[in-house]
Amino acid sequence: MKELILVFIAASITNNFVLTYFLGICPFIGVSGKIDSSIGLGIATTFVMTMAATVTWLIYYYILVPFNLVFLQYVTFIIVIASFVQFVEMVIRKVSPPLYKALGIFLPLITTNCAILGLTLFMVLRNYSFLEAVVFGLGAGVGFTLALVIMAGIREDLVFAEVPEPLQGAGITLIIAGMLAMAFMGFGGIISG
Amino acid sequence: MADNVFKKAWGNDIFRIIVSLAIVGSASGMALVFVYNYASPKISINIKHETEKAIRNIFPGTEKVGKTSEKGVYKAESGKGELLGYAFVAEGNGYQGIIRLIAGVDPAITEMKGMEVLESSETPGLGAEIANPPFRNQFSGLKLDHAIEYVKNQKPQEDYQIEAITGATISSRAVVNILNKRIDEVRKLIKAKQ
Amino acid sequence: MIKDFAKGLWKENPVFVQVLGMCPTLAVTTKALFGLSMGLATTFVVVSSGLVISSIRRFVPDQVRIPMFTVIIATFVTAADYFLKANFFQISKALGPYVPLIVVNCLILGRAEAFASKHGVARSGLDALGMGVGFTCALVVLGACREILGAGTVFGARIMGEGFTNWIIMVLPAGAFITLGLLVGGFNIIDKKVSKKKG
Numbered sequence: 189m190k191e192l193i194l195v196f197i198a199a200s201i202t203n204n205f206v207l208t209y210f211l212g213i214c215p216f217i218g219v220s221g222k223i224d225s226s227i228g229l230g231i232a233t234t235f236v237m238t239m240a241a242t243v244t245w246l247i248y249y250y251i252l253v254p255f256n257l258v259f260l261q262y263v264t265f266i267i268v269i270a271s272f273v274q275f276v277e278m279v280i281r282k283v284s285p286p287l288y289k290a291l292g293i294f295l296p297l298i299t300t301n302c303a304i305l306g307l308t309l310f311m312v313l314r315n316y317s318f319l320e321a322v323v324f325g326l327g328a329g330v331g332f333t334l335a336l337v338i339m340a341g342i343r344e345d346l347v348f349a350e351v352p353e354p355l356q357g358a359g360i361t362l363i364i365a366g367m368l369a370m371a372f373m374g375f376g377g378i379i380s381g
Numbered sequence: 382m383a384d385n386v387f388k389k390a391w392g393n394d395i396f397r398i399i400v401s402l403a404i405v406g407s408a409s410g411m412a413l414v415f416v417y418n419y420a421s422p423k424i425s426i427n428i429k430h431e432t433e434k435a436i437r438n439i440f441p442g443t444e445k446v447g448k449t450s451e452k453g454v455y456k457a458e459s460g461k462g463e464l465l466g467y468a469f470v471a472e473g474n475g476y477q478g479i480i481r482l483i484a485g486v487d488p489a490i491t492e493m494k495g496m497e498v499l500e501s502s503e504t505p506g507l508g509a510e511i512a513n514p515p516f517r518n519q520f521s522g523l524k525l526d527h528a529i530e531y532v533k534n535q536k537p538q539e540d541y542q543i544e545a546i547t548g549a550t551i552s553s554r555a556v557v558n559i560l561n562k563r564i565d566e567v568r569k570l571i572k573a574k575q
Numbered sequence: 576m577i578k579d580f581a582k583g584l585w586k587e588n589p590v591f592v593q594v595l596g597m598c599p600t601l602a603v604t605t606k607a608l609f610g611l612s613m614g615l616a617t618t619f620v621v622v623s624s625g626l627v628i629s630s631i632r633r634f635v636p637d638q639v640r641i642p643m644f645t646v647i648i649a650t651f652v653t654a655a656d657y658f659l660k661a662n663f664f665q666i667s668k669a670l671g672p673y674v675p676l677i678v679v680n681c682l683i684l685g686r687a688e689a690f691a692s693k694h695g696v697a698r699s700g701l702d703a704l705g706m707g708v709g710f711t712c713a714l715v716v717l718g719a720c721r722e723i724l725g726a727g728t729v730f731g732a733r734i735m736g737e738g739f740t741n742w743i744i745m746v747l748p749a750g751a752f753i754t755l756g757l758l759v760g761g762f763n764i765i766d767k768k769v770s771k772k773k774g
Binding site for chain 1: 594595597598600601602641642645646649650652653656657671672675676678679680681744747748749750751752753755756757759760761763764767
């Protein structure tokens with residue numbers, strides 16, 4: 189149990205995907221203008237991440253490894269993620285139209301979110317067990333949402349700030365991300381206990 | 382005739398999708414088999430070279446690196462065939478990910494001869510210092526009649542202690558734990574054989 | 576034709592202008608050499624997938640366009656990854672999982688979708704090459720800045736005096752974000768001056 193909690197905290201805070209591994213930066217910079225839409229995208233991504241970790245773990249350890257097909261890893265993973273996102277989109281549309289309306293536009297964006305593929309690659313590199321992989325997916329999603337929402341909050345206020353002209357847009361967003369990354373470094377001590 | 386049937390079928394969306402996906406998929410598979418066959422022998426040679434280089438660094442004068450019956454445990458031998466010691470690969474979790482290292486002990490497993498980090502994803506400038514000489518060299522000559530320990534912000538007092546890197550205690554502790562665990566295992570393996 | 580190539584270098588530079596492909600840009604540029612290797616690997620993938628996609632573009636059913644492109648890209652990425660592991664073992668170890676992550680570099684799928692799937696082989700190749708070179712240059716610049724301040728060296732050669740204290744922040748994630756943010760700002764200043772002169 190302790191191991192699982194550690195994996196969760198590491199994935200969501202101390203080794204935050206966005207702020208320490210630079211995964212999922214595209215939506216981080218592109219979408220995070222408003223808090224509402226950030227929460228929507230965050231929840232959709234968390235869901236896909238958890239499921240993607242589960243599915244790719246099973247495929248990797250029960251199909252690719254036993255049949256010696258590890259060199260197909262990247263191709264398989266990306267196909268799994270892409271088809272999974274489509275599947276989720278279809279199911280949500282059938283089951284809950286209101287939820288689809290809220291999340292729908294974000295779903296296609298998720299396929300090209302490097303955080304998802306990154307998650308599955310890290311999972312294999314670190315030899316996570318099945319349970320650890322699932323928790324890792326969940327934690328990474330929560331961490332992604334957290335970073336996205338904080339960023340959106342700052343950017344909503346940034347409208348009132350006088351940013352030097354050349355830095356407007358991407359420039360200032362990156363610099364703020366840098367400061368957030370420094371702030372998150374401060375959490376590094378939690379695990380050492 | 383066959384041509385016509387194909388043309389007609391090509392008009393059908395589903396058919397087109399299936400055929401084109403199948404072609405792209407199998408082309409990709411074949412290309413990768415080819416790449417894999419070209420690269421995998423070279424990759425295993427690279428890994429072997431890396432291991433042997435690390436062992437030579439730990440045991441200067443090593444002429445031959447021999448395998449033992451146990452995977453990941455090697456014998457370092459001098460030119461005259463004299464056993465210099467055992468080297469073994471050990472891995473475990475660090476601060477950010479897996480740390481994989483190789484360590485060497487004398488034939489009687491009473492003293493450490495050294496260690497080298499093969500792979501780590503620790504923070505550059507802090508945890509990643511475990512791979513650099515100031516930290517690494519502390520391990521050569523450690524006595525193994527006691528589990529290895531680390532001390533913080535002071536010079537080691539005992540001959541089984543090392544000083545942890547300031548600001549990277551977790552990485553330092555991870556190395557110590559990985560080593561202690563693996564040394565015990567290797568000791569049992571080698572005792573069992575003798 | 577020349578324009579297809581040249582726009583990727585400056586006017587539509589993938590990193591400084593389009594802000595695409597951020598994760599490798601930020602993650603691997605702790606050293607100029609790693610930036611260069613990542614840039615070349617990405618260039619290889621964007622060019623070869625661009626060539627293949629533009630030559631088969633007439634046979635690709637519209638509905639499965641994206642999955643097919645992705646499979647093609649993933650194939651080339653795997654090839655690049657194995658090539659690096661076989662011939663440049665140390666570099667491949669340093670780049671780690673960021674080589675396979677080229678698959679989801681938005682730059683590559685973006686070029687496939689926006690250019691290669693609509694234009695001929697020659698133009699697509701040039702366009703991809705321009706983007707690749709522009710991407711590589713940006714990575715090398717970023718890597719060099721971080722290496723000079725973070726380790727006092729460039730491509731491993733010492734340029735800062737012995738008394739120089741390394742700014743460790745530069746090799747940490749925070750330094751990556753801030754350096755890139757400032758570089759984007761600097762790029763905008765130069766760009767504005769240049770276009771004013773022309774205008």
